[in-house]
Amino acid sequence: MDVKRIEAKWQKYWEDHKSFKAEDNSDKKKFYALVEFPYPSGVGMHLGHIKAYAGLEVVSRKRRMEGYNVLFPIGYDAFGLPTENSAIKQNIHPRVLTDRNIETFAGQLKKVGFSFDWDRVIDTTKPEYYKWTQWIFLKMFEHGLVFRDKTLVNYCPSCRVVLSNEDSQGGKCDICHSEIVQKEKDVWYLRITAYADKLLEGLKKVDYLPNIKLQQENWIGKSTGAFVDFTIKEIGETLTIYTTRCDTLFGVTFMVIAPEHPLIRQYQDKIRNIDEIHQYQEMASHKSEFERTQLVKDKTGVKIDGFTAINPVNQEEIPIYISDYVMMGYGTGAIMAVPAHDDRDYEFAKKFNIPILPVIKGGDISTAAYTGDGEMINSGFLNGLKDKKTSIKKMLEYLEENKIGHQGTQYKMKDWAFNRQRYWGEPIPIVHCQYCGDVAVPYEELPLELPDIENFEVGTDGESPLAKIESFVNCKCPKCGKDAKRETDTMPQWAGSSWYFLRYIDPHNEKEFASYEKLKYWMNVDWYNGGMEHVTRHVIYSRFWYHFLYDLGLVPTDEPYQKRTAQGLILGPDGEKMSKSKGNVIDPNDIVEMYGADTLRTYILFMGDYGLEAPWNESSIKGISRFIDKVYHLKEKVISSDEYSKNLESLIHKTIKKVSDDIETMKFNTAIASLMTLVNKYNSVDAITKKDYEVLLKLFNPFAPHVTEELNEILGNKPICESSWPKYEESKTIDETFEMVVQVNGKVRGKITIDTNTSKEEMEQLAQQIDNVKIHIKEKEIVKIITIPKKLVNIVVKEIS
């Protein structure tokens, strides 16, 4: 079998015939399958890409054969730091490098035989694409979803770039893994928090894998609680806190505010130990994320000398501390501390010798905080209540009646820091005018193109390279016409990928990001598959953009993705994550070269559960190669007949059912296993009919499209990609006989093959006639007999006493 010739031949056929072109004006049912478009890095495709695409590749090929109009597109998410850094290193323009990398990727994707619609390829770095990224950004600006703020940001000194919280997890830069420092910067934000509730609500309507839904819910992190106003006696100022446990208000023995809380600066002359406070603030600001996590247990803080708070429910006077275990970014930056019933407050109180007052019965507050439920004590009008919900409700009523608090909601999700100080990204289309403020670039001037510059290296000041291009920076204010300066920061990498699935629908539209008509036909994405690592960032970001466009009436549905799944990683042969430094990277090109694309595709899907990680095994792949050889050589025993062989018919119908069902649930490994069983059976008989062979080729086609097309052509048939998916008859999947298992006390003691329609009574009788069963029930009392039709008989016996 000349694998290389066969694969090249069919790849050319598909390209010449545009076999996988999605039709815009079709009365067929549509199916939109989406995979995460690759970042075209210099090293080319890795096995992970192939696994990520192979799943929906199989589904798409099956759908086409089932008569659907399938949109299965691909593109490139090509803006970003790695390309820019590599371009600087090699001293070539990122544009040149990007084009080169994309070419490499396209070549590799085609060699694997993916059935993408190559007429819809998009590249986020092309002005005709990012024009619309900027356009959507300006729409958000227009609707007040973009704002600028001076804040402490995560700054990577090595990449010289501001990072979002998501990009700097664990205090390390997501890109170069160096330590992040805090730095004050002008930051552009997208107000994603305005959509927190909608993003959460929307999850109820979609069909994401449960763990994916859960991760998104946790990321949004909604909590319901109460805002309560405390008063600071000395200055008469209100200090509002957020709590989820207002039922414990009577147990408050101190308060804590975040080190960055504005009250401190505002009233510094009223604070007697202000020097000590300043020292603490200084220390807290230098603590890296890493140190903070290491010191979770060890609470630090300083009492504010000069402030006393008054508990609004019982007028108790209590001290106020500052401590870095309270974060300015969540709630109000201030908490009421109930050490008897909160672990962190407990530790703090122990360390600073603050009284601990229990208000819920249960636990032992001399050793630990009690966070469970119980009867309310020491709590005025709440005393005696046993149910947490009722207590909270009662307290809320009290707070609202007396105007000292109200119910409220908080989210963990933060607004999205949306600017980067790098060249290779979409320019933010804003002009800074000293008279008019931040002014949007007019829509008709889009795209605001990246200037073609010689030196795009970042400056030491952390400014964008664009800041050095005077012809870019200096401009006229679109509003007043006076001299103004352009924003020089660019958008983060997540920008272009936040709406790309919409562009596939209408990739060449020059007037709109996509026509409503076409969106109406194609949306929603029926099935979106990608990496688990993108579930909390990209998927949430893009849902946010889509929700916004929906509110503007520009897209037809309220959620973009109907279904979302995720594939597991492919690990190195050593069971570790593949990485250059470990030297365990397998190059897909080598595998295609050695075994061919069909073997690679099939093996990747055969390795194990598609959703779980699995190690690469260099000898296991040989099994797939052998299997494909077997399929190939079956052609020598085909006899011409348009009927299934009688002795194979039942297995064929069962296999059609199994493969069809398994593809839908992404159980590709067992689908392939059942095809192997069928092939083994074919091999054990003297001859197979043309129809027997055809059905095998069709079922196997989504996995191994090249060789199956070739064999199908040898049979004299029209191409499989233009034929229909095999159907099975339910009645033919049922055997005439079955193997009845006979158990005594749950242990297997015998098996016999009997007619499928044997009655319960007959089964029980036959069971007791088996010799080995007789031995085990001899001289024992039969207590009862459990019979499962078409399966087993279990005889329960006990000793005769």
Added chain:
RNA sequence: GCUUGUGUGGCGGAAUUGGUAGACGCACAGCACUCAAAAUGCUGCGGUUUAUGCCAUGUGGGUUCGAUUCCCACCACAAGCACCA
């Protein structure tokens, strides 16, 4: 620490609503073909045992006629979150 997964032969992994544990593949062993090797085909392949049997799905309990599957506790690994009030 919290949340969510996962734990089955030498290995990757199968096992409908609880009903034959180990499908399918790899590796290994024997045989056939060959001068020989590779490839291919056939046979075997959890442990123990003479067949009957007994023991085995991370560990310990429980529910059940029957548990890889359900419940409780614990252990290990992975991913996500990380003082979220």
